Amino acid sequence: MFALKRIINSELLSTAVTKCKSSVTKVQRIHSVDVLAKKTGNEIVSLDIHGERLKFPAVWLRDNCQCAQCYHPSARSRTIDWATFNLQVRTTRVTTTDHSVHIAWSDGHRSEFKKNWLKIRSFIPEHQKKYTDTVYKPPKVTWHGDEFPNVFTKHDYNELLTSDKALHDFLHQLSVHGVALVENAPDSELALTNFISKVGFPKQTHYGIQFVVKHVPNTSNVAYLSSNLQVHTDLPYYEYCPGVNMLHCLVQTESNGGENVLSDGHYVAHYMKKNYPEQYRLLTEVEVEWKDVGVEFGNEFFKLHRSPIICLDKHGEISRINFSIPQRGSNFIGKIEDVNPWYEAHTLFMELNLKFSAKFRTKPGNILAFDNIRLLHGRNAYEDSPNNVRQIFGQYIDWDEIYSRLRCLKVKLDKDDSLI
Structure with missing residues (x-):
């Protein structure tokens, strides 16, 4: 299993390097996912955000997609159709820039998150307590x-x-x-x-x-x-x-x-x-x-x-x-x-x-x-x-x-x- 994970990460990195050579934008970093968890249905996405390694459940990321199809910006409300929401949806590609995270999903959907937005919603207990004490x-x-x-x-x-x-x-x-x-x-x-x-x-x-x-x-x-x-x-x-x-x-x-x-x-x-x-x-x-x-x-x-x-x-x-x-x-x-x-x-x-x-x-x-x-x-x-x-x-x-x-x-x- 660990060999499989290394092969997958190697292939993803190779693909990213190839694309970067023909792009004028900043290099995007490919982030790992928990392969075992992905197979068992509890995928976790690991991201480097402002010097910290943070983990987010894939189902939570998909549920909180910020695109116009899933979220109404002026109402600040989720509009995703839960009747058709797929709890088994998986990531196919996760890349980041300096300030944002981009995710491609197995259902063809694409999401983008601001890093600051994700960090505030981190699952690290210390971050959760800080949010509770300063915002809640x-x-x-x-x-x-x-x-x-x-x-x-x-x-x-x-x-x-x-x-x-x-x-x-x-x-x-x-x-x-x-x-x-x-x-x-x-x-x-x-x-x-x-x-x-x-x-x-x-x-x-x-x-x-x-x-x-x-x-x-x-x-x-x-x-x-x-x-x-x-x-x-x-x-x-x-x-x-x-x-x-x-x-x-x-x-x-x-x-x-x-x-x-x-x-x-x-x-x-x-x-x-x-x-x-x-x-x-x-x-x-x-x-x-x-x-x-x-x-x-x-x-x-x-x-x-x-x-x-x-x-x-x-x-x-x-x-x-x-x-x-x-x-x-x-x-x-x-x-x-x-x-x-x-x-x-x-x-x-x-x-x-x-x-x-x-x-x-x-x-x-x-x-x-x-x-x-x-x-x-x-x-x-x-x-x-x-x-x-x-x-x-x-x-x-x-x-x-x-x-x-x-x-x-x-x-x-x-x-x-x-x-x-």
């Missing part, structure tokens, strides 16, 4: 309350509206640390709307597109009271929970109080996993029924969603934190023997969040942005007066929109459309 989603960095001053970055409102670099940096900081502050926002009910429109569009809930946080005695939401607001995440009763909360301070209280309390739920969860593994397990496995019932703008609602306090993805990583004492339903979905241990774990989670929390008081013109499915937030009690009524305007935006804008800005700033 920046890795989160958790923090203790003592570290809050170092991670709480501040950004100018007008600069965010006019500079792609400034907006990219703000969104990146928000995604990594889960919190960021916008300063110098105008004293206008439209300031938050105008800012969010630079990122994407707001998420509407039964509280509207924009909600006003101020003291309302006969309210359908305890957040609209001036009494102490316990740490929580907003709207855990939504299956598609708003990803980011943005709160624009128009009027801050002149009384003592009104101070925000913020804690990194991911930091607390990791701490519990290490130091209180059984309580951590209960908070990741026992489902809670989250509930909100009321009337807003004449619209009745009865929202229910079941999800643990700490949600994990298929990799065992934290994907979402749910926590709200007022909006935790009364139906316990777990086993009766789990009730007391779960309550103990629930209490420990809240105590640790308070222990590791940071406190910050917004000023008029501040927009406090934070990850609503990661951070717990609360507020100290305050008192209004006839001449001073605390007023905060809020809107939500989904992480899908933030990550989308972050990627668009990266492509634009890096001037690299091979990321797409």
Whole structure:
């Protein structure tokens, strides 16, 4: 078999040399394929790309052909007809220039790939991790309350509206640390709307597109009271929970109080996993029924969603934190023997969040942005007066929109459309 491979490679090289003698273009290099894999139906194409030997499955290359017949350039979408796609298609010739790879296929089709495009999609684990961290989603960095001053970055409102670099940096900081502050926002009910429109569009809930946080005695939401607001995440009763909360301070209280309390739920969860593994397990496995019932703008609602306090993805990583004492339903979905241990774990989670929390008081013109499915937030009690009524305007935006804008800005700033 190895002799056969040497003969085939020798013949391919001989053919390439002959063609190069009659060509005015640069010499093309013939790249090897795994002959044994080709015979067994799992062909691998090995390519030298910018000094690295990279391997790509032939079926993946054919599926991702970038020609006009297989791919729509403006829609950035595959148009290959899968009903006629041949999983057994094979390469007949693979050549490269300095910047591109050319492949001839056994079905007569021809493909061309840019080397940079291929390298970004390399199957080497280190390359895949780099793509994940720089294009897919920046890795989160958790923090203790003592570290809050170092991670709480501040950004100018007008600069965010006019500079792609400034907006990219703000969104990146928000995604990594889960919190960021916008300063110098105008004293206008439209300031938050105008800012969010630079990122994407707001998420509407039964509280509207924009909600006003101020003291309302006969309210359908305890957040609209001036009494102490316990740490929580907003709207855990939504299956598609708003990803980011943005709160624009128009009027801050002149009384003592009104101070925000913020804690990194991911930091607390990791701490519990290490130091209180059984309580951590209960908070990741026992489902809670989250509930909100009321009337807003004449619209009745009865929202229910079941999800643990700490949600994990298929990799065992934290994907979402749910926590709200007022909006935790009364139906316990777990086993009766789990009730007391779960309550103990629930209490420990809240105590640790308070222990590791940071406190910050917004000023008029501040927009406090934070990850609503990661951070717990609360507020100290305050008192209004006839001449001073605390007023905060809020809107939500989904992480899908933030990550989308972050990627668009990266492509634009890096001037690299091979990321797409």
